[in-house]
Amino acid sequence: MRFAWKRFVRLAATAAVGLCLGTGTPAQTGSTDEGKRKVKSKVAPAYPELAKRMSVSGKVKIEVVITPDGRVKSTRVIGGHPLLVQACQDAVKEWKFAAAPEETTQIVEFEFSAGGN
Helix, strand or coil: CHHHHHHHHHHHHHHHHHHHCCCCCECCEEEECCCCCCEEECCCCECCHHHHHCCCCEEEEEEEEECCCCEEEEEEEEECCHHHHHHHHHHHCCCEECCCCCCEEEEEEEEECCCCC
16 A cells, blocks of 8 residues: 555656646647537647657647637646646647637547657
8 A cells, every 4th residue: 555655646746847848849649529510720739858868658638628719718638647738738728729609628639659759
């Protein structure tokens, strides 16, 4: 039990440091569900430096609430590595979507590759 607790504390500290770091190379992809509102402009998330050094890769899913005029109202993490999620949230908050008659919600998925640029 003691070993598990130490491991948890170490992981939490690593995640906290990762959320504070920022620049790097962009993630490989960012996509939205088919049949949802079109993206008019995207900002690619920065690959956090700590995540690169640790060779962290994988997918991050963010739920995005979009206002009728196409701005991002709010985001919520659905899944992904703690070292990667903040970069994705920060990036998707800058996205602009096509206008629609009402507020909509959709899932945006990003993929980070440790071997890629």
